[in-house]
Amino acid sequence: MAKKVTKAIFPVAGLGTRFLPATKSVPKEIMTLVDRPLVQYAIDEARAAGIKEFIFVTSRGKGALEDYFDHSPVLEQELRSKGKTELMEILKSTNMDSGAIAYIRQHKALGLGHAVWCARRLIGNEPFAVMLPDDVIAADKPCLQQMIEAYNETGGNMVAAMEVDPEKSSSYGMLDIDEGQTDGELVKVKGMVEKPKAEDAPSNLAVIGRYILSPNVLKNLNQLKSGSGGEIQLTDAIAAELTQGNDVYGYRFKGQRFDCGSKSGFLQATVSFGLAREELRDDLRAYLQDIMQGETAAQ
Ligand code: UTP
Numbered sequence: 001m002a003k004k005v006t007k008a009i010f011p012v013a014g015l016g017t018r019f020l021p022a023t024k025s026v027p028k029e030i031m032t033l034v035d036r037p038l039v040q041y042a043i044d045e046a047r048a049a050g051i052k053e054f055i056f057v058t059s060r061g062k063g064a065l066e067d068y069f070d071h072s073p074v075l076e077q078e079l080r081s082k083g084k085t086e087l088m089e090i091l092k093s094t095n096m097d098s099g100a101i102a103y104i105r106q107h108k109a110l111g112l113g114h115a116v117w118c119a120r121r122l123i124g125n126e127p128f129a130v131m132l133p134d135d136v137i138a139a140d141k142p143c144l145q146q147m148i149e150a151y152n153e154t155g156g157n158m159v160a161a162m163e164v165d166p167e168k169s170s171s172y173g174m175l176d177i178d179e180g181q182t183d184g185e186l187v188k189v190k191g192m193v194e195k196p197k198a199e200d201a202p203s204n205l206a207v208i209g210r211y212i213l214s215p216n217v218l219k220n221l222n223q224l225k226s227g228s229g230g231e232i233q234l235t236d237a238i239a240a241e242l243t244q245g246n247d248v249y250g251y252r253f254k255g256q257r258f259d260c261g262s263k264s265g266f267l268q269a270t271v272s273f274g275l276a277r278e279e280l281r282d283d284l285r286a287y288l289q290d291i292m293q294g295e296t297a298a299q
Contacts, residue, residue: 002155005148005212006052007122008129010042011115013059013106018262027062028261029133033273034280038260039065040094042133049144051129054101055122057115066103069096111231117221125215127151130234132209132261136269138276139255143210147251150186151212156247157238160210161187162257169201173235175250176202189248192239205250207235208257217241 016028029039046054058065072091079088106118116130129144137143143160151158161175176191193202211234220237241248258272259265274284 002152003127004050005127005129005151006050007055007126008046008051008053008131008144009055009057009116009119009123010039010131010133011057011106011112012039012062012065012133013057013109013115013118015059015109016261019266025061027065029062030064030068031260031266033136033260033266033269034277037068038133038136039068041136042131044093045137045142045144046129046131048142049129049148051144052100053122054096055119056101056103057106057118058103059106059109069094069101071095111233113221113224113232113234113237116234116237117218117232120218120221123215123218127212127214130209130211130213134259134261135209136258136260137210137253137255138258138272139253141254143253143255143257146185146253146255147210147212150249150251154186154247154249156249157214157217157241158212158249158251159189159207159238160253161205161250162208162252163204164206166198166201166204169198169204169206170195172206172208173233174201174203175205175207177205177250185252185254187250187252189242189250191242192235192248194233194235205252207250210253211238213238214241214246216244216246220244 012027012029014028016023019028019031022031030037033041043054056065076088076091079091102122104118104122106115131144139146147158147160164172173192173194174196175187175189176193177187177189187205191202192207193200217237220240221232224232224236238248258269260269271288274280
């Protein structure tokens with residue numbers, strides 16, 4: 001029986017250059033989809049999956065992120081005195097139990113693998129999840145919960161996997177899988193390649209920002225740290241598990257993933273999450289229909 005996963009690492013130390021100039025002073029993870037910052041979606045997903053300890057790997061300029069999870073006595077008092085109980089309920093989801101959240105600094109943006117490695121002392125010898133808040137996943141059952149349920153059966157390591165257009169392989173870690181695993185949620189991974197060209201991609205299954213990893217991956221990162229000068233890739237440390245004879249599974253989750261680290265993905269998510277909200281749906285839909293008709297007429 002696999003050991004329970006109760007800790008999650010949120011690497012949020014990247015520079016977010018694709019969103020400059022906004023990210024000069026606003027952390028990317030605080031940017032909002034409708035009315036909630038990206039990081040709130042990730043925290044809600046982690047909570048639904050049974051995560052109890054939330055470890056953020058941050059960097060200079062991410063103060064707004066730390067403040068976001070603090071209690072706000074003045075605001076709370078103001079809402080209470082005005083009887084705004086609904087808003088007070090909404091605020092509750094941003095509060096964390098004392099001691100449940102930890103912040104570790106990554107002093108230099110040396111890559112995702114390095115960011116995860118920075119949290120090693122808080123993980124110890126337990127399996128853990130890694131969640132990238134840039135990847136927002138709309139799903140009936142939250143993606144990490146789907147994965148943890150599968151992981152409880154398999155153990156080993158597990159990465160969220162999604163089919164992508166081969167032309168896009170150079171933006172992802174791509175999975176090498178055994179023949180004939182064309183359907184079903186779980187796939188056994190033989191190898192992993194970071195950002196290959198379309199012609200070198202071993203399959204069309206890409207890794208996206210949800211992982212369940214064995215603590216051994218942190219040891220592998222240790223090795224990479226001493227050996228590598230450039231960015232330290234999480235993919236390499238997971239691939240090292242395979243050469244050591246440990247299992248890695250890809251999990252084809254059910255749901256729609258939005259790459260909110262890119263402008264186009266962020267805009268698509270904004271529209272989609274807006275349409276999913278009852279109080280916004282009619283207005284937004286009417287507006288979208290209007291502008292689409294305008295575009296068609298102009299062509
Ligand atoms: P990205 O590749 O999206 O990089 O990182 P970025 O810096 O956030 O954004 P761009 O490309 O400059 O626009 C994927 C995830 O890994 C984290 C990021 O914060 C993001 O959650 N990361 C990346 C780190 O924590 N540290 C790093 O050194 C690199």
